[in-house]
Amino acid sequence: xxxADLVPGRGASRRRARVERVVFLGPGIGYLIAFMAIPVLxxxxxxxxxxxxFGGVVYQPTIENFIRAFDPIYLSVLGxxxxxxxxxxxxxxALGYPTAYGIAKLAPKWRTIALIAVVLPFWTNxxxxxxxxxxxxxxxGPINKSLVGAGxxxxxxxxxxxxxxxxxxxxYAYIPLMxxxxxxxxxxxxxxxxxxxxxxxxxxxxTFRDVTLPLTLPGAIIGSIFVFVPSMGNFIxxxxxxxxxxxxxxxxxxxxFLKARDWPFxxxxxxALxxxxxxxxxxxxxxxxxxNGGGRT
Amino acid sequence: MTRIxxxxxxxxxxxxxxxxxxxxxxxxxxxxxxxxxxxxxVSTHWxxxxxxxxxxxxxxxxxxxxxxxxxxxSVALGTLIAVGLQRHSNSSFLDSFALAPAIVxxxxxxxxxxxxxxxxxxxxxxxxxxxxxxxxxxxFVAAVVRARLSQTDxxxxxxxxxxxxxxVATFFRITVPSIMxxxxxxxxxxxxxxLDEFVIAFFTDGPSTPTLPIVIYSMVRFGVTPEINALxxxxxxxxxxxxxxxxxxxxxxxxx
Amino acid sequence: MTTQGDVLVSIQRIARRFGxxxxxxxxxxxxxxxxxxxxxxxSGCGKTTLLRVLAGFEEPDAGQVLLGDTDLLALPPHRRPVxxxxxxxxxxxxMSVERNVAYGLxxxxxxxxxxxxxxxxxxxxxxLSELAKRRPSQLSGGQRQRVALARAIVKRPxxxxxxxxxxxxxxxxxxxxxxxxKRLQHDVGITFVVVTHDQEEAMSMADRIAVMHEGTVxxxxxxVDLYQRPSNLFVAQFIGTSNLFAGDAVTGGIRFxxxxxxxxxxxxxxxxxSRLLVRPEDTVLVEPRDALLSGxxxxxxxxxxxxxxxxxxxxxxxxxxxxxxxxxxxxRDAEVHLSWDPAKAVVLSA
Numbered sequence: 001x002x003x004a005d006l007v008p009g010r011g012a013s014r015r016r017a018r019v020e021r022v023v024f025l026g027p028g029i030g031y032l033i034a035f036m037a038i039p040v041l042x043x044x045x046x047x048x049x050x051x052x053x054f055g056g057v058v059y060q061p062t063i064e065n066f067i068r069a070f071d072p073i074y075l076s077v078l079g080x081x082x083x084x085x086x087x088x089x090x091x092x093x094a095l096g097y098p099t100a101y102g103i104a105k106l107a108p109k110w111r112t113i114a115l116i117a118v119v120l121p122f123w124t125n126x127x128x129x130x131x132x133x134x135x136x137x138x139x140x141g142p143i144n145k146s147l148v149g150a151g152x153x154x155x156x157x158x159x160x161x162x163x164x165x166x167x168x169x170x171x172y173a174y175i176p177l178m179x180x181x182x183x184x185x186x187x188x189x190x191x192x193x194x195x196x197x198x199x200x201x202x203x204x205x206x207t208f209r210d211v212t213l214p215l216t217l218p219g220a221i222i223g224s225i226f227v228f229v230p231s232m233g234n235f236i237x238x239x240x241x242x243x244x245x246x247x248x249x250x251x252x253x254x255x256x257f258l259k260a261r262d263w264p265f266x267x268x269x270x271x272a273l274x275x276x277x278x279x280x281x282x283x284x285x286x287x288x289x290x291x292n293g294g295g296r297t
Numbered sequence: 298m299t300r301i302x303x304x305x306x307x308x309x310x311x312x313x314x315x316x317x318x319x320x321x322x323x324x325x326x327x328x329x330x331x332x333x334x335x336x337x338x339v340s341t342h343w344x345x346x347x348x349x350x351x352x353x354x355x356x357x358x359x360x361x362x363x364x365x366x367x368x369x370x371s372v373a374l375g376t377l378i379a380v381g382l383q384r385h386s387n388s389s390f391l392d393s394f395a396l397a398p399a400i401v402x403x404x405x406x407x408x409x410x411x412x413x414x415x416x417x418x419x420x421x422x423x424x425x426x427x428x429x430x431x432x433x434x435x436x437f438v439a440a441v442v443r444a445r446l447s448q449t450d451x452x453x454x455x456x457x458x459x460x461x462x463x464x465v466a467t468f469f470r471i472t473v474p475s476i477m478x479x480x481x482x483x484x485x486x487x488x489x490x491x492l493d494e495f496v497i498a499f500f501t502d503g504p505s506t507p508t509l510p511i512v513i514y515s516m517v518r519f520g521v522t523p524e525i526n527a528l529x530x531x532x533x534x535x536x537x538x539x540x541x542x543x544x545x546x547x548x549x550x551x552x553x
Numbered sequence: 554m555t556t557q558g559d560v561l562v563s564i565q566r567i568a569r570r571f572g573x574x575x576x577x578x579x580x581x582x583x584x585x586x587x588x589x590x591x592x593x594x595x596s597g598c599g600k601t602t603l604l605r606v607l608a609g610f611e612e613p614d615a616g617q618v619l620l621g622d623t624d625l626l627a628l629p630p631h632r633r634p635v636x637x638x639x640x641x642x643x644x645x646x647x648m649s650v651e652r653n654v655a656y657g658l659x660x661x662x663x664x665x666x667x668x669x670x671x672x673x674x675x676x677x678x679x680x681l682s683e684l685a686k687r688r689p690s691q692l693s694g695g696q697r698q699r700v701a702l703a704r705a706i707v708k709r710p711x712x713x714x715x716x717x718x719x720x721x722x723x724x725x726x727x728x729x730x731x732x733x734x735k736r737l738q739h740d741v742g743i744t745f746v747v748v749t750h751d752q753e754e755a756m757s758m759a760d761r762i763a764v765m766h767e768g769t770v771x772x773x774x775x776x777v778d779l780y781q782r783p784s785n786l787f788v789a790q791f792i793g794t795s796n797l798f799a800g801d802a803v804t805g806g807i808r809f810x811x812x813x814x815x816x817x818x819x820x821x822x823x824x825x826x827s828r829l830l831v832r833p834e835d836t837v838l839v840e841p842r843d844a845l846l847s848g849x850x851x852x853x854x855x856x857x858x859x860x861x862x863x864x865x866x867x868x869x870x871x872x873x874x875x876x877x878x879x880x881x882x883x884x885r886d887a888e889v890h891l892s893w894d895p896a897k898a899v900v901l902s903a
Contacts, residue, residue: 017385020381020385020464021381021385021386023377023381024377024378024380024381024384024385025377025378025381025382025385025386025391027373027374027377027378028374028375028377028378028381028395028435028439029378029391029394029395031374031431031432031435032394032395032397032398032432032435035410035413035428035429035431035432036397036398036401036406036409036432038413039406039409039410039412039413040401040405040406040409042409042412042413042416043405043408043409043412046412095307095310095311095314096311098304098306098307098308099307099308099310099311101304102301102304102305102307102308103308105301105304106301114308116541116544117312117315117316118311118315119540120537120540120541121315121316121319123486123489123490123493123536123537123539123540124319124493124532124533124536124537125492125493125495125510125513125529125532125533125536126493126495126496126510127495127510127513127514127517128322128513128525128528128529128532128533129318130517131322131513131517131521131525131529132318132319132321132322132529133318134517134521135318135321135322135325135521135526136317136318136321138521140332140335142321171314172314172315172318175311175314175315176315179311190641190643192639192640192641192643193643193645195608195610195630195637195639195643196637196639196643196644196645197631197645197656198609198610198629198630198631199608199609199630199631199633199635199636199637200631200636200656200657200660200704200708201631201632201657201660201661201708202631202656202660203631204631206631206660207631210645210656211645214647215646215647229402230402230403233402233403233404233405234404235404236495236496236514239518240517240518250404253404253408254404257408257411257500258500263412266408267408270404270405270408273402273404273405274402274405277400277402290647291646291647292646292647292688292690
């Protein structure tokens, strides 16, 4: 048999492999292109067009949407969103890191239970989780009642419809997304690395600072992305817990699409959100590459 | 090796934070009083009110239609893509592309689909919500099924082919049965997600067919009523049951 | 040879159990200054637990450890003048080779200039000067092992612990590193305690070996004495290949198949059921009149330098093995006669 005889067979098997790829991957990838990639690209492309007078889009390129985004009114909303999302992220890190660390130190069978318990609330209706905080923080709600009952305060505190309430709601909504990636990175950390640091003379605090913390940084950044980005884009919590006083990027986007019907400007705001997402992911992959020494010397 | 020392404090704090609101809601749902805040004794009154609320029942019906349809489509597409990515591809770009719906902010997906549907002149309704939910549903099924596939031996499939079974027979007789627990778990998760999903539905639903979360949204905006407490408790029961069942079927926490 | 002097580490009656499992049962060992000491045993014998007790990652339930005059167990891990080379090497993946090596010195508060000199010196010693800026992920297995070693010796500890130091290396590199470790121990003059399950590794490197089994120390001796004078059946079987004949102890040997097989008793007198140990290379073929045992050859193997003959002997379940230099001295199915020097055969309690 010569090599030429083999060629048709090889070609056929390669063709079969391609058919298999198309059969398995084709429908799903096609669906995602149609209902995810195209819609997201549509939003991005809307940013450079004019708005129609009664909603809709006039396909004339313009940069006025971007200029408008720098209007002080919108900048202050952006700033406000950044502050609230940042506070939420920092609190989620502060509470989530030791929690994830503690879970990783539990005995294996408790670890699974503890993790499920972290995830469980996340799988329930988001509106209901937010609603629970309306009940809790209400001037007649359980927190105020027990504080008054204990004689700590005389008048109920104004807890609801504050920035604090918004932060509490966002934290409640997204803290599981902080704990999970953190747990994964802490659990993956070779315990011998910590022992090695101790063996070389590092105190427990030093070991944490030099070994544990830097090596779990990628997990912390992933968790922060998962808290920060949806916090920026959330419009329900600011509305329900902030009482409309706290406006965030998410509210602006919603209003541009459903009330003002200014799609191009709404698209610019959505682009800002996507840019935060992309920038943070880039940061994450840069940190991860640096930690492992990458392929570069 | 399980001395957790001072870490007990943040652990306790986190679980108190996570579960106090849940517990408060459930207790309040059995409150006989008309006011959602003052306690008037134990009663199932609000569950009866809920059962007679036409808006809620209609929303529930709409949601079940969407969730059921989205689950079926997501399972079909998600399973195929999982097998394709695990066995017939080594493209890391496709890997991330298939996971992207879990990372794209829901508000972006929501407005994107709103614009998309209006451009191709599709009227909004339950069908558009269903199509939208399949986007993230498929990603979740694919992730869970892939985790399972990575633990099953590909030589099982090769052995089947070697013994004369065709590709289609191998897929349905060997591959699908070996990943069945993951498929069921994925289906449960997608059903739960779709049942509870608000943001995307908010942008892609038509005005005459509100899903249950949209009904809840208008109720919550209207104010606090004990009826919502009852509804919330029931929905949490459904979600907790489905997620715990999915967890039993696969090691969910490992794959997230 | 290094000069070995007084006792450096005195391990006294250490006990440790995990639930129902006894990891260490009343272990006492003295390790001398400047010694290359090996803890040898099958997996689960407690050797790694003992190492972790010395490093401070495991607290014993009872017993004490003295390093010179200091009570080692009273110190937290990071204050002990003991360094450990981890089995996985445990190199910090986010630090370069030189930062890894410098880490321990920096924790001691050593001046920057001195850190630089000493790191340079030690990298030179292990032959890694050119790779100082690399990350661990960019090194081969053998190079990583050297970094781990450099990181552990740069602090000039009084005691260096090595946990299965060669197990992650392939065969060829392992043989090289055995020699290298031995040279290094000689050069730096630090007491080495190596944990290994590989008896050849222990035999070829260590000055003395403690053989451990099920949490207890079976014997502490030089490699030659362990091999020639095992103090019990476990050690005899664990170290090297042996022919073991079962019988009752009698004066000057054991009763086996109606005759006396000669051997010596080391230590306490032995009575009752016993075993006679004869190493294959001490077993020789002789004329029928000089024979202690007779049998039939069932297999011969030639390995180049040495050859092995397997012989069945009536009353003995497994073939008797005989090794000699050069080609096999018998052919298959031949009737042969065996003997040995009684002084090289050891009677052991069964």
